[in-house]
Amino acid sequence: MLLFRSEETVDLWCESNGVPRRPLITLDQLWQLSVAWYANRLTVESRRPAPDEMVSVFASIGLTGPFWDPRSDSFGSTAPPGPT
Amino acid sequence: MASCTILEGSAHKMSADADTTIKMTLYRLIAETGRVPDAGEVAAASRFSEADVLSSFTRLHARRLLVPEPGDPRRIRMAPPFSGIPTAFPVDAMGKRYYANCVWDAYGIPAALHADAVIPASDAVTGELLTLEVRGGEPVPLPYLAHFAVPAARWWEDIVYT
Numbered sequence: 001m002l003l004f005r006s007e008e009t010v011d012l013w014c015e016s017n018g019v020p021r022r023p024l025i026t027l028d029q030l031w032q033l034s035v036a037w038y039a040n041r042l043t044v045e046s047r048r049p050a051p052d053e054m055v056s057v058f059a060s061i062g063l064t065g066p067f068w069d070p071r072s073d074s075f076g077s078t079a080p081p082g083p084t
Numbered sequence: 085m086a087s088c089t090i091l092e093g094s095a096h097k098m099s100a101d102a103d104t105t106i107k108m109t110l111y112r113l114i115a116e117t118g119r120v121p122d123a124g125e126v127a128a129a130s131r132f133s134e135a136d137v138l139s140s141f142t143r144l145h146a147r148r149l150l151v152p153e154p155g156d157p158r159r160i161r162m163a164p165p166f167s168g169i170p171t172a173f174p175v176d177a178m179g180k181r182y183y184a185n186c187v188w189d190a191y192g193i194p195a196a197l198h199a200d201a202v203i204p205a206s207d208a209v210t211g212e213l214l215t216l217e218v219r220g221g222e223p224v225p226l227p228y229l230a231h232f233a234v235p236a237a238r239w240w241e242d243i244v245y246t
Contacts, residue, residue, distance in 0.1 A: 001186035001187050001188045001189075001230055001231070001232050001233075002186070002187060002208035002230070002231055002233075003173075003187040003190075003205050003206070003207065003208060003214055003216075003228055003229075003230055004207055004208055004209065004228060004229045004230070004231060005207045005210070005212060005214060005228055005229075006227075006228075006229065007229065009207050009208070009209040009210060010229060010231050012209045013208050013209045013231070014231075014233075016209075017233075019233050021231075022231060022232050022233055022235075023232065024229045024230070024231055025229065025230040025231070025232065026229065026230075027191075027216065027223055027225070027226050027227075027228055027229075027230070028223065028225070030187065030188060030191055030223075030230050031191050031195075031218075031222070031223040033188060033191075034165070034188060034189075034191035034192040034194075034195040035195045037164075037165075037188075037192060037195075038164070038165050038189075038192035038193075038195040038196040039195050039196065039198070041111065041164070041165070041192070041195075041196040042108075042111050042112070042115060042196055042197070044104060044108060046107075047149075048147075048148060048149065054236065058236075066235070066237075067232075067235045067236065068235075068236050069236060069237065070236040070237050070239070071237065072235065072236070072237045
């Protein structure tokens with residue numbers, strides 16, 4: 001997950017790495033994700049969100065669809081949807 | 085048979101308790117020093133042997149909570165959001181320099197520490213310095229963008245790349 005000044009540099013990176021352009025995230029959205037994932041990471045109760053919780057977190061900041069679903073097989077995943 | 089089940093359940097609870105203690109020790113040491121300790125350092129800071137810590141690292145990796153250094157299970161490459169090696173995402177907070185695994189984790193460090201932070205990151209193409217900042221529990225507004233190249237279902241197929 002990389003940082004870019006603009007959509008132009010995102011496109012340059014995708015082109016040079018031969019990968020399709022994926023959804024772009026604003027820094028405000030990124031901060032909300034970081035808080036949801038990590039705010040309790042240094043506590044005994046810390047655990048990664050379960051797959052359905054991940055989907056809810058993404059949806060709460062407007063990130064929906066198979067790209068954001070760890071249970072999706074739309075991208076040829078063979079990885080089991082484990083806890084994070 | 086019943087006693088075996090009880091003993092197995094007891095052993096499972098003991099390993100789960102050990103994993104929690106070892107994980108908390110690991111994260112405490114990172115927060116205090118800015119550096120990710122190895123298994124020996126975690127053992128020295130806890131009541132567990134290095135062998136116990138290594139076993140715990142293996143279980144925590146299976147639960148996707150830690151990533152060991154390839155080829156050296158004594159060291160931790162990723163204790164999200166912290167990186168065990170210097171990266172392009174340094175995070176200055178609480179008078180220390182930490183390293184994050186990616187831009188998401190760069191914000192994750194001040195979120196985990198509940199601290200202000202300055203993050204001298206850079207554009208992935210041009211290398212231009214793009215400094216992020218968290219102040220008073222909020223990110224300083226900036227127009228930059230993050231790009232996730234890998235869909236969520238495939239993050240752990242190669243988590244270091246992700």
